[in-house]
Amino acid sequence: MKQAVFFNTLNGHSFLYSPFRNQVLLCHPVISRLHDLEVSGINLSEFIQTSKNDGNPVIFENFQVSHAELVVHWKKYRFLKQHDFFKVPRQVNLNGRLQPSRVETDLTRVQQVIFETTEECNLSCTYCTYSKFYINQERGKKKFSIAAAKRALDHLMSVRDKASTHLIVSFYGGEPFRNFAFIRDVVAYLKESYGDRQTFKFNLTTNGLLLSKHTDYLVANDFDVSVSLDGDETGNSFRILKGELPTHAIVLRHLDLLRERYPDYFERNISFLAVLHNRNSYQEVVDYFKKRFGKTPLTSMISTTNINEVHKKEFSTTFLSGMRNTFHHKKDMLGLFMEHPTVKELANTLEKYTGIIFKNHFQIMSRINGNEVSRAFVPTATCLPFSLRVYLTADGSVLPCEHISRDFKLGNLHNREVHLDSRSIADLFNRNFDKIRSLCERCYLADNCKECVFNTRTDLENPVCDFFMDEQHFRELLEKMFNLVENDYTLYSKLLKEAFHAN
Ligand code: SF4
Ligand code: SF4
Numbered sequence: 001m002k003q004a005v006f007f008n009t010l011n012g013h014s015f016l017y018s019p020f021r022n023q024v025l026l027c028h029p030v031i032s033r034l035h036d037l038e039v040s041g042i043n044l045s046e047f048i049q050t051s052k053n054d055g056n057p058v059i060f061e062n063f064q065v066s067h068a069e070l071v072v073h074w075k076k077y078r079f080l081k082q083h084d085f086f087k088v089p090r091q092v093n094l095n096g097r098l099q100p101s102r103v104e105t106d107l108t109r110v111q112q113v114i115f116e117t118t119e120e121c122n123l124s125c126t127y128c129t130y131s132k133f134y135i136n137q138e139r140g141k142k143k144f145s146i147a148a149a150k151r152a153l154d155h156l157m158s159v160r161d162k163a164s165t166h167l168i169v170s171f172y173g174g175e176p177f178r179n180f181a182f183i184r185d186v187v188a189y190l191k192e193s194y195g196d197r198q199t200f201k202f203n204l205t206t207n208g209l210l211l212s213k214h215t216d217y218l219v220a221n222d223f224d225v226s227v228s229l230d231g232d233e234t235g236n237s238f239r240i241l242k243g244e245l246p247t248h249a250i251v252l253r254h255l256d257l258l259r260e261r262y263p264d265y266f267e268r269n270i271s272f273l274a275v276l277h278n279r280n281s282y283q284e285v286v287d288y289f290k291k292r293f294g295k296t297p298l299t300s301m302i303s304t305t306n307i308n309e310v311h312k313k314e315f316s317t318t319f320l321s322g323m324r325n326t327f328h329h330k331k332d333m334l335g336l337f338m339e340h341p342t343v344k345e346l347a348n349t350l351e352k353y354t355g356i357i358f359k360n361h362f363q364i365m366s367r368i369n370g371n372e373v374s375r376a377f378v379p380t381a382t383c384l385p386f387s388l389r390v391y392l393t394a395d396g397s398v399l400p401c402e403h404i405s406r407d408f409k410l411g412n413l414h415n416r417e418v419h420l421d422s423r424s425i426a427d428l429f430n431r432n433f434d435k436i437r438s439l440c441e442r443c444y445l446a447d448n449c450k451e452c453v454f455n456t457r458t459d460l461e462n463p464v465c466d467f468f469m470d471e472q473h474f475r476e477l478l479e480k481m482f483n484l485v486e487n488d489y490t491l492y493s494k495l496l497k498e499a500f501h502a503n
Contacts, residue, residue, distance in 0.1 A: 002444060004086045005471060006032040007478045011486050016080070017478055020087040020370035023355030024478070025080075030073040033060045035086060048074055089370020092447045094437050096376040098429045100422035103385050107420070108161040112168040112389035113153070114402050115186065118143040118179035119394050123207050123247065126238040126318065127277065127302055133315045135306045136405075139174070142394040146185040148413065152392055153186075155418040157194055168201045172391075172402050177210035187221055205273065207239065209247065211254035219265050226298075227255065228273045231288045235280030238319075255293070272297035281324040282341075283332055296339050305455060305466075306405065330488050338499060342484070343491070347499050349481040352448050357500050378433050379440035380453040385410055385425050404454040408432075432458045439463055444474035 002019035006027065009015070016027035038044055048070060057064040065073070080086065119140040125131070130139035169190065171183050183204070190200055203224035211227070218225060229251055230236040236248045259266040274285045274297045282299060289297045302319050333340045338347065351357045358364045383389075383400070390410075391399040398411040398420060408428065411420040435458040440446050445467065456465040469477070485492045 001088050001091065003088065003471060004035070005475050005478065006035070007475045007482070009479060009482050009486050011483075013482075013486065015478070015482060016085065017353060018080075018085040018087075020084050020089040021355065022353065022370070023085075024353060024482075025085070027080075028073055028076070029063070030060065030065055030070065031077050031080070034074060034077045044074060044077075084370070087370060090372065090374070091441060093374045093376045094379040094433075094440055094446065096378040096433075098378060098384060098426045098433070100426045103422040103425050106384060106386035107156075107390075107422075108159050109164045110156065110386045110388075110390050111164075111166075112170060113156065114170040114172050114389060114391045115144050115149060115182075116173065116391070116393040116402070117171045117176040117182055117204075118174040120178045121174045121207070122178060122209055122241070123175070124240055124242045124244075126240065127275065129303060129306070133308055133311050133318075134303075135308050140395070143179045144182050144392070144394045146182055146189070148396065149182070149186050149392075150189060151418060152413045153190065153194075155413070156390075157198075160198075165197065166199045166201070168203065168389075171202070171204040173205070174394075175207055175209070176204045177206060177214060180210075180214060184217065207247070208251035208254050211251075212257050215258050215261065218269075219262050222269065224269050224271070226271050226273050227251070228275075229297075230274045230277075231280045231285040235274070235285060235288070237279055238275075238277065259293075271295065274299045275302050276300070276323075277302045277319045278321060278323045284324075286332065286336065296336065299341075330491070333488070333491055334494065337494070343495070346481050346484055346491075347495055348448070349477065350485075350495065351500070353478070374447075377447075378429075379437045379446070379449075380433070380451055380456070381449045382429070382433075382451075382453045385429065400454070404452070408454050429453075436463050436465065439465055439468060442468075442470070444469040444471065 004019065005017040006029075007015050007017065008029075014027055014029045014032065016025045016031070017023075018025070034044060037047060048067075051058045051067045051070055055067070057066050058070055119142045121128075121139065127133065128139075129136050167190075169186065171186075176183060187200075187202055190198070201224070202221055203226070205226045205228065208227045208229065211225075217223075228239070229248075230239060233246065233248045236251075237246060239247050241247055255266075255270070258270070270293075272289055272293070272295060274280070274289075276282055276285065276299055285297060285299060289295050304320075307315055333343050337343055378384075385400050389401055391402045392413055393399060393406070396412055397406055397409045398413050399406065399409060410425045410428065411418075413419070432453045436453055436456050439456075440449065443449070443465070449467075451465060451467050457463055
């Protein structure tokens, strides 16, 4: 149950967040004390009367108020109560179920097919999810066969909704260029067999070591290419060849060559993915790519899920200790703006919780409050199977996406018959939703969750989500965001003008 939350900023301002009104107000600290007293069973009328009889100021922990001031605040408190600021909202309804019919419909409209082109990789990154630090099985050497891919694609096309005429086709690895023939054959097959009724966008994610060899092909087919590179030479030093040889200079050589030969293509189609750890920092990585290539990379933290217990300590000292990631540089937040994670978090907080952002006039007039009976949602923010993408692995598994464990396999595509059973897929999702539901119901982010159920620990007797937010953590989030607003008015004003008013 969400309760009203009082919070303070470093500048000494006190605020009240009302979950029922979904609104934040500047609020004198005496109101919070009066609320605490009432919740603890004190009769406030008697308390006010006693203060009058005493004739002395009333002392709260770190401040005191006269009887007259107390009466003014008591009136404000009653006003807020009358207007539901302390009312507990209805619990968000997380009893939604995924229906097999929804799975079937979404398969007919899937927007992206991702192939695990090959399990092989020509790098031995220290932090690879197939290294000793993770509990995944060892990396194999299987390659996706063109025959299997044709069967999968034919199946998707045979059930495809007529209105869905665009498909994104992605080649992931291992290192996709280690099975380049497959990429070439899939692209040719799709264009020849389905080019009359579908348009295609091709993309791939690569470590860049074989880039030059295939540049002409990529340009000819307008591939979008994401290159994994963790910044400068030191930042990139976990991305190594067998024998611990560095790769930074090699990748740069390929990129420079590509840029020299096809500057427009480089500008338009090349992007970067960087993993953050203790040998780089968000700021260093962003600065490096801006200066070297004029681009902003996508960043993600080194994965800390599925760590092998035996190597947990070593994982921590190798990749985490001495991390220098700070996300609060004013200059960089203004510069990167909505690409900066903290600015995104601030925009989300302002929009979802403060009651000052309305997307249109209708929203102002029909403000939702905590009495609303919400329709039934499924817990978490997991994308439903095939609603966006499907990931096909080299060993024949069908997965919701490339980011999650193979334990959550949806079906099999390598048999003669394509095997996808919508009922068992719906059951798999619903089983995991059932396990996490009670935790989500207690979480302050339940109606604004951004997490995937497959990245929580639903295998434990008491499931765990690293992002679970209780009242105290939610208070800390609000404090952090409001400190930012108070200390950086330029950023706040830019957000209001450009992120919200512009839309
Ligand atoms: S991690 Fe979960 S929510 Fe994210 S794309 Fe994969 S299935 Fe969807
Ligand atoms: S953050 Fe985690 S606990 Fe909270 S609603 Fe999302 S999945 Fe559930």
